[in-house]
Amino acid sequence: AQKVTQAQTEISVVEKEDVTLDCVYETRDTTYYLFWYKQPPSGELVFLIRRNSFDEQNEISGRYSWNFQKSTSSFNFTITASQVVDSAVYFCALRLNRDDKIIFGKGTRLHILP
C-alpha cells in the first residue's frame, strides 16, 4: 500500500534559521510523483513542487530546496533563512503514475517565531 509519513508534527524555529521538513514515502511502483503543498492559516493549498520518480536531481527555488533520495524513499524540504510568512502547515504527497489520486501525509505545522 502507498503511504506518506511526515514524522514531525510541529516545528518551531526562530526567524532566519534554516529548517528541514522530513518526508518518507512508501510505494512499490517505479513511476510516481512526489509533491509538497503549503497550507497557510487562510486554508488554501498552495502547490510548491512536483518531482517524478526518475528525476533525483535536487531542486532549489529561492529560499526553498528539496532533496529527493530514492535509496531512502525520502523527499525532504528545506527552507533557508526562514521568515514569519513561512508559518504554515506543509504537506508532502504522493501520486502513482497508474493512479490519479494524491495521497497526503499528515502534515508538519511550522511556526516561525519573530
Added chain:
Amino acid sequence: EPEVTQTPSHQVTQMGQEVILRCVPISNHLYFYWYRQILGQKVEFLVSFYNNEISEKSEIFDDQFSVERPDGSNFTLKIRSTKLEDSAMYFCASRGLVVAYEQYFGPGTRLTVT
C-alpha cells in the same frame, strides 16, 4: 493565471440537510477531483471524475455523496443528508490532459454541520 474557484467559502447546515458545493475548474482541464480535510487532519481523496463519469472513489465516498458536471464549467459535490462528521474543508481540484500534470486546488469550502 487561471485558477480553480469554489463557492461558497463557508457553508453552515443542519444535520440531515442536503448541501451542494460548487467548483469551477480551470477551463481547459479534463480531470476533476474532490478532497476532504477534517479540521487538523490530513487531506483525503474523495473522488475523481473524467468524461462525465466517476473514474475512482474512496471508501469515504458512500451513497450519501454524488458528483456532477451539470454544464461546461461547473463541477459539484452533493451530500444528500449531512452528518456531523461531514464537517470539513472540501477542496476541488482539476488537471489537464497529461497524467504528469499537477492537480490545481481551489481555495476550499468549509462545511460546518450543526
